[in-house]
Amino acid sequence: xxxxxxxxxxxxxxxxxxxxxxxxxxxxxxxxxxxxxxxxxxxxxxxxxxxxxxxxxxxxxxxxxxxxxxxxxxxxxxxxxxxxxxxxxxxxxxxxxxxxxxxxxxxxxxxxxxxxxxxxxxxxxxxxxxxxxxxxxxxxxxxxxxxxxxxxxxxxxxxxxxxxxxxxxxxxxxxxxxxxxxxxxxxxxxxxxxxxxxxxxxxxxxxxxxxxxxxxxxxxxxxxxxxxxxxxxxxxxxxxxxxxxxxxxxxxxxxxxxxxxxxxxxxxxxxxxxxxxxxxxxxxxxxxxxxxxxxxxxxxxxxxxxxxxxxxxxxxxxxxxxxxxxxxxxxxxxxxxxxxxxxxxxxxxxxxxxxxxxxxxxxxxxxxxxxx
Amino acid sequence: xxxxxxxxxxxxxxxxxxxxxxxxxxxxxxxxxxxxxxxxxxxxxxxxxxxxxxxxxxxxxxxxxxxxxxxxxxxxxxxxxxxxxxxxxxxxxxxxxxxxxxxxxxxxxxxxxxxxxxxxxxxxxxxxxxxxxxxxxxxxxxxxxxxxxxxxxxxxxxxxxxxxxxxxxxxxxxxxxxxxxxxxxxxxxxxxxxxxxxxxxxxxxxxxxxxxxxxxxxxxxxxxxxxxxxxxxxxxxxxxxxxxxxxxxxxxxxxxxxxxxxxxxxxxxxxxxxxxxxxxxxxxxxxxxxxxxxxxxxxxxxxxxxxxxxxxxxxxxxxxxxxxxxxxxxxxxxxxxxxxxxxxxxxxxxxxxxxxxxxxxxxxxxxxxxxxxxxxxxxxxxxxxxxxxxxxxxxxxxxxxxxxxxxxxxxxxxxxxxxxxxxxxxxxxxxxxxxxxxxxxxxxxxxxxxxxxxxxxxxxxxxxxxxxxxxxxxxxxxxxxxxxxxxxxxxxxxxxxxxxxxxxxxxxxxxxxxxxxxxxxxxxxxxxxxxxxxxxxxxxxxxxxxxxxxxxxxxxxxxxxxxxxxxxxxxxxxxxxxxxxxxxxxxxxxxxxxxxxxxxxxxxxxxxxx
Numbered sequence: 001x002x003x004x005x006x007x008x009x010x011x012x013x014x015x016x017x018x019x020x021x022x023x024x025x026x027x028x029x030x031x032x033x034x035x036x037x038x039x040x041x042x043x044x045x046x047x048x049x050x051x052x053x054x055x056x057x058x059x060x061x062x063x064x065x066x067x068x069x070x071x072x073x074x075x076x077x078x079x080x081x082x083x084x085x086x087x088x089x090x091x092x093x094x095x096x097x098x099x100x101x102x103x104x105x106x107x108x109x110x111x112x113x114x115x116x117x118x119x120x121x122x123x124x125x126x127x128x129x130x131x132x133x134x135x136x137x138x139x140x141x142x143x144x145x146x147x148x149x150x151x152x153x154x155x156x157x158x159x160x161x162x163x164x165x166x167x168x169x170x171x172x173x174x175x176x177x178x179x180x181x182x183x184x185x186x187x188x189x190x191x192x193x194x195x196x197x198x199x200x201x202x203x204x205x206x207x208x209x210x211x212x213x214x215x216x217x218x219x220x221x222x223x224x225x226x227x228x229x230x231x232x233x234x235x236x237x238x239x240x241x242x243x244x245x246x247x248x249x250x251x252x253x254x255x256x257x258x259x260x261x262x263x264x265x266x267x268x269x270x271x272x273x274x275x276x277x278x279x280x281x282x283x284x285x286x287x288x289x290x291x292x293x294x295x296x297x298x299x300x301x302x303x304x305x306x307x308x309x310x311x312x313x314x315x316x317x318x319x320x321x322x323x324x325x326x327x328x329x330x331x332x333x334x335x336x337x338x339x340x341x342x343x344x345x346x347x348x349x350x351x352x353x354x355x356x357x358x359x360x361x362x363x364x365x366x367x368x369x370x371x372x
Numbered sequence: 373x374x375x376x377x378x379x380x381x382x383x384x385x386x387x388x389x390x391x392x393x394x395x396x397x398x399x400x401x402x403x404x405x406x407x408x409x410x411x412x413x414x415x416x417x418x419x420x421x422x423x424x425x426x427x428x429x430x431x432x433x434x435x436x437x438x439x440x441x442x443x444x445x446x447x448x449x450x451x452x453x454x455x456x457x458x459x460x461x462x463x464x465x466x467x468x469x470x471x472x473x474x475x476x477x478x479x480x481x482x483x484x485x486x487x488x489x490x491x492x493x494x495x496x497x498x499x500x501x502x503x504x505x506x507x508x509x510x511x512x513x514x515x516x517x518x519x520x521x522x523x524x525x526x527x528x529x530x531x532x533x534x535x536x537x538x539x540x541x542x543x544x545x546x547x548x549x550x551x552x553x554x555x556x557x558x559x560x561x562x563x564x565x566x567x568x569x570x571x572x573x574x575x576x577x578x579x580x581x582x583x584x585x586x587x588x589x590x591x592x593x594x595x596x597x598x599x600x601x602x603x604x605x606x607x608x609x610x611x612x613x614x615x616x617x618x619x620x621x622x623x624x625x626x627x628x629x630x631x632x633x634x635x636x637x638x639x640x641x642x643x644x645x646x647x648x649x650x651x652x653x654x655x656x657x658x659x660x661x662x663x664x665x666x667x668x669x670x671x672x673x674x675x676x677x678x679x680x681x682x683x684x685x686x687x688x689x690x691x692x693x694x695x696x697x698x699x700x701x702x703x704x705x706x707x708x709x710x711x712x713x714x715x716x717x718x719x720x721x722x723x724x725x726x727x728x729x730x731x732x733x734x735x736x737x738x739x740x741x742x743x744x745x746x747x748x749x750x751x752x753x754x755x756x757x758x759x760x761x762x763x764x765x766x767x768x769x770x771x772x773x774x775x776x777x778x779x780x781x782x783x784x785x786x787x788x789x790x791x792x793x794x795x796x797x798x799x800x801x802x803x804x805x806x807x808x809x810x811x812x813x814x815x816x817x818x819x820x821x822x823x824x825x826x827x828x829x830x831x832x833x834x835x836x837x838x839x840x841x842x843x844x845x846x847x848x849x850x851x852x853x854x855x856x857x858x859x860x861x862x863x864x865x866x867x868x869x870x871x872x873x874x875x876x877x878x879x880x881x882x883x884x885x886x887x888x889x890x891x892x893x894x895x896x897x898x899x900x901x902x903x904x905x906x907x908x909x910x911x912x913x914x915x916x917x918x919x920x921x922x923x924x925x926x927x928x929x930x931x932x933x934x935x936x937x938x939x940x941x942x943x944x945x946x947x948x949x950x951x952x953x954x955x956x957x958x959x960x961x962x963x964x965x966x967x968x969x970x971x972x973x974x975x976x977x978x979x980x981x982x
Contacts, residue, residue: 006422008415012751014784038751038785076782093782121816127782143783145818166854167820168783185783185824188860204856211862213824232787256791276791341425343754344788360754360788362418 004338006363007064011036011043013358015080018351022085028352031068033088034364035077037346042077044090045070046102046109049354049366065366071100071109079131079171083152087112089138091128095119097140099152113152119144130171132180141169141182147192161192161199170215175224175241183214183229189239205245207237216261221268226322230258230273236283238322249322251332253281259346267372271322272337272355274345280357282370284333285322338365410471412460414752419453420712421755427719428762440490443720447486450712454479477681478709480509481700484688485713488657489722495656496590497581499648503543506645510638513538517547527554533615538636540622541646545573548619568609569616572601572623579653591654598624625650631670640671641685657691664689693722697734711742711759736763740770747774757792768796776801780808783821790828803829810834814841820857823864832868839870843909852878869904880916893920914962921969 014037018029030050036042047065075094083089088100097119101112119128119142126144133139136152145165149158167185175181178194179202187210190201213232220226225242234254237247254275264270271283338345343360350356355367427446430439458475461468487493487501513535520529532551539548549570556566577593579585585593601623610616621629625647630637637643644667648655655663664686672678678686680703687695701710717723718735743759746752756774760767775793780786786809793801806829813821819838826834845853852858858878865875876899883892899905900913 008418010411010414010418012754040750076784078782078784124816126816127784129783143818143821144816145820163854165820166818166857167824168818184820186820186857186860188856190856201856204860206860206862209863211824211827211860211864256795257787276788341422341429361422362414 004365004367005064006361006365008361008363009034009045009067010362011045012038012360012362013346013364014038014077015347016356016358016364017080017082017088017347017349018354018356019082019085021351028354028368032065032349032356032366033080033082034358035073035080035090037076037078037093042073042075043070044073044077044080044088044100044109047364049368065364069102069107069109071111073098076127078127078129081131081133083133083138084135087152089131089133089152091131091140091142093125093127095125095128095142095144097128097131097138097148097150099138115150115157118142118148118150118157119146129169130182132172132174134174134177139172139174139180141172143168145169147172147180147182149194159194164192164199164201165190170213171217173217173219173227175219175227181217181219181227181241183217185213187211187214187231189214189217189227189229189241191241203241203245205239205241205247208246215257215259218261218263220263220322221265223268228261228263228271228322230254230261230275232257234258234275234277236261236271236273253334254279256344259344260348262348262350264350264372266352270350270372272348272350274348274357276344278338278340278342278344278359280337280345280348280365282335282337284335284372286333337367337370409749412457412464413471415460416453416457417708417746417752417755419456420450420708421758423449423453424712424715424762425758427716430719440492440720443490443716444486447482447490447716450716451479451482451486454482474704476509478704481681481684481688481696482709482713483508484685485693485696485717488660488688488691489693489717490720493657495654496579496587498657498660499645499653499655500579500581502645503649506642507542507544510542510642513542517551526551527558534636536615537619537622537633540573540619541630541633541636541642543578543646543649545576549573562613565610565613565616568604569619572597572604572620575600576623587654594653622646623650627670634671637671640668640682643667643671661686661690693717694734697738701738707738707742707745711738714738736765736767739763740766743767744770744774747777753778754788761796771796772798772801776804780805783809803831805829806831807834810838814838819854823857827864827867830867835864835868836870839868839874840906842874843870843906847909847912852881870906873899873904873906873909889920893917896920911958915958918962918965921965 013034015035017033019031019033021027021029031046031048033044033046035044046068048068049063049065073090073092074096075092077090078093079091081089083099086102086104088102090098090100092098095117097115098111099113100109102109117125118140119126121144126142128140128142130141131138138150138152140148140150145163145167147161147164147169149160151158165182165184169182169184172180172182175191180192180194182190182192184190187206189205191203193202196202212235214229215232216230218228220228225240227239227241229237229239230253231237234252234256236251236253236258238249239247253273254277256276258273258275261271261273264272269285272280273283274280337355338357342363345357345359348355348357350370353368353370353372355370357365359365423446430442454475458472458479461472461475483505487505491501493501516531516538517535520526520531520535523529526532532555536548536551539545539551552566552570556563559566575597577590577597579587579590601620604610605617605620605624610620618629627647630643630646637646644664647667648663652663668678668682668686672682680699684696684699684703687699697710697714701707704710714723714735723734739759740763743756746756746759753774757771760771763770775789775798778789780789786805790802790805793805806825810822810825810831813819813825814837819841823835823838826838842852842854842858858874861871861875865872876895880892880895880899883895896913896917905913
């Protein structure tokens, strides 16, 4: 694990996201956006780690991220997504959903569209907690239990599912182009099908034990039925949404809330999680090798994976390595990626060989050579 | 004007109102400590927090020999953080001069404390460290030298001799020699003189701490060299060139010559170190304060008053740590510096446990003050938590009081605060925060959120409250709201009786809907007998029993039980629903149904198949 340097930025970072690179170019990502929280003036900022941004860095030395531009943001940035190369959607603690446009030639940011009280209570503001987009459609969820569908460049709201949930919806992700998955604070995973007109979920999955709030969810990039979630107790659960209503495997990951879980978009044998306890774990699974599931010393630690049920038969090679809950069949390797003793790592994003994460210690860490 | 104290600031308001006119009175908030709001200084607080936490985890049982280099490196880390901030402040345009100069002074003091207290260099290497210290804080020599060297003819630059003398004053004899070579080439006639000076400069001995030479041997060598320089001066070898003669006098440590160059020296401590370099290179730490005092008096005119910085440095030379800390606390408006320095010195076991009147020691007092100041900041309060953790005596109490005052605008922030409280087993605070969030959720009709907060706090009373709301909703509307929550309660159902009742009642409805009447009846009966139903609900339960009685699935014991329940419920029912004829009719209907059922059941069960 190579040294990873902190860049202190004078604002607590709540979200970081890489700007997507076009599929044709083979270059690693260079630009990322961050959102801050808990400040009197919160901001979204755009940073560059490319060589054009740095000023005369020594060769071979990883350049610090350089601030390109930033813009004031009303309320905490609770979620942030790139809509396309130039536009960013943010979810605010005031309940607003905003589209910012990044003008690359002048390196400025301006507000392109704003839905001010998208999420609200009858007489109060409700924070908007999650946003996911698949251009031009934007789906947001909030503490008011609503799911709202917007379309970029259209003023009004396309669809609202009122009272989708009686508790706070923490995160949302696309399962298929017309289906989304939400997680809430009573530990349920709900599947919503937009083709149906009803306002109830098409499927509800939850743990059989305690109703631990779930905070993050991510879908496997290639196999759309595999979903990973992380919750308040720091457990990483991998679910198969086709079968059954309980998770496939449960792994103890962190000692505090897990804030984000991400499959690597092009190499889904790798998974990354970050948590309130200040650690960022890199999970790697491979079912090919014969090595035992324990690993040699250093900073690696092997996590025990407990499966809720055995795979339902069929060809072993077709079943993803994530679902083989039995630890003797597969190997699961975890690595800590940050120096110890950081404050909570609130967010991470991984694209290609690059990883960026932001912490409550007002620091951003960029690792350009993640081993995948 | 009136005012009120806050934790870190004062609210000032006008108390004299004009009777007429737009009397819009203002409330002013005066912040005592502006520094924590500066974006660049925030980096200082965050990075030093990281170093602080790392320092606390150094194991206590290691021998002090191996710990000293660690402490020195931690001290250097702190200083590099200060320097980084300073450089950034200098680059940013704006009125930062005050800040930059304060940071400069802080770093100067810290560096000196590191040399004298933490490094605790003995005689010999002490001077070397002090030389480094002075060189680090007199950067303009290099700038000037660069200017001179970049001109077409460096040796004729008007600053040339100033640069050479500055180098000599700082003991940078190599560089001085290189500069002199340029002059020597210009004056071939005086070559021998320059050669002699060059020899003198090259032969000055410097103590090598890692070498085999002892201090006494070094002292002897140095005296030899000193005498040689003295002889050169006495035989007027440099009489023809006043510059070289000046350098020679400096090498001898002549006070008057040194004092003539006050502008080049700049500060009395530079004067001190130079004097020590050329008069007493083997100075012992305990002798420092004599020289320091005399140098300061000589350097500063009798008219000028010593600045706070001077008295702090003097206290440091006198090895009076407490005085240093005290003077710094008074001079600076932010506790950052004294808190971290005291903590580091305490780890080096340099502070005697100086008990203050209210029981905690100096280190803890300063850390508490600093952390309390941090807590008033809307964002930096998270750092303060770690500081409180490492104050063994009062830290926890302070934390308990402060953490409840953090404003909780979003659930995410509340979760973080809760995690902090839970990790430290502050159950009172956990309960109160969960209650605040649950009440807020309830007010906004988010029953699921409210329930999840009460589960986290294991608050049975609140769970009961929520269940009551559900049941009231049901009575009012006839259907349940938020079915996704009630259907999926899971083990949380056991948190409170009322909640269990709610879950079971919903289950009863589901069973009835699936036409599994026998199980439904059993469940209903168990609900009634278990007495977890609220009294207001008994009527509803009994009414629900009616259709089941018609279905003939109820045994006679069960019917008896229902009858008994009806009896005990009736007085209450009548008390609460006196004018409701409908209710009276309901009761009558029930009695009728029960009687019929009882009759049928007795007959059925009494029948023997023949």
